[in-house]
Amino acid sequence: MGYKNGRDFLPASLLKQLQDYIQGEIIYIPKKEQTRAGWGENNGTRQTIQRRNFEIYRLYENGSTVPELIQTYHLSEDSIRKIIVKTRSVAAGQH
Template structure:
C-alpha cells in the first residue's frame, strides 16, 4: 500500500468533495475487485466435466444402472447418484431426433423416461 497526496492524484472537484467528509485525515481506498475466472473456465475442464455428466445422464436415461455407469465411467455410485440428481434438478431431458441424442435444459424438473 502506497501513500499518495490527494492533490497529486485526484481532480480538484473530487478532492473538495472528499475534504467535506475527511478533512486532513488518512483514508484507505481499496483496489477494484477483479473478476476471477471460475474453476476450469480457462483450462476447459469445466466444459469437459459438463459433457461427461451429460453423457452419464444420457446413459442413465437409456436405462443403464448405477453399477453399469460405475464400471463405464470409473466413478463411485455415490458420485454418479449426485450427478443424476443434479442433472434432473436442472431440468435436463434427453431428446432423440433423427436417431441422434441431444441434451436439452429446461426450466422444469425432468423425470426418468
C-alpha cells in the first residue's frame, strides 16, 4: 500500500468534497468487496486433503486399524478418528 496524492488522480470535484471532511490527513480507502477463495482452494491443497481423508476412511472401512493408519499417514490418533467420523457423515450424505 503506497501513499498517493489525491491531486494526482482524483477529479477536482471529488477532491474538494473530501477536503470538506478531512484535510492533510492520510486516509485508507479499502478495496471493493470481493469474494475471497477459501483456504486451499486456489492451490489444490483442499482437494488433496479431501482425497487423503476419503482414502483413510476407505481403508478403515476395509479393515485397516487406527494404529495402522497412524503409521501410514503420520497423523495423531485424534486426527485419524476425527477424519473417520467426519468423512463417514459426508459419505452418508452422498448416498
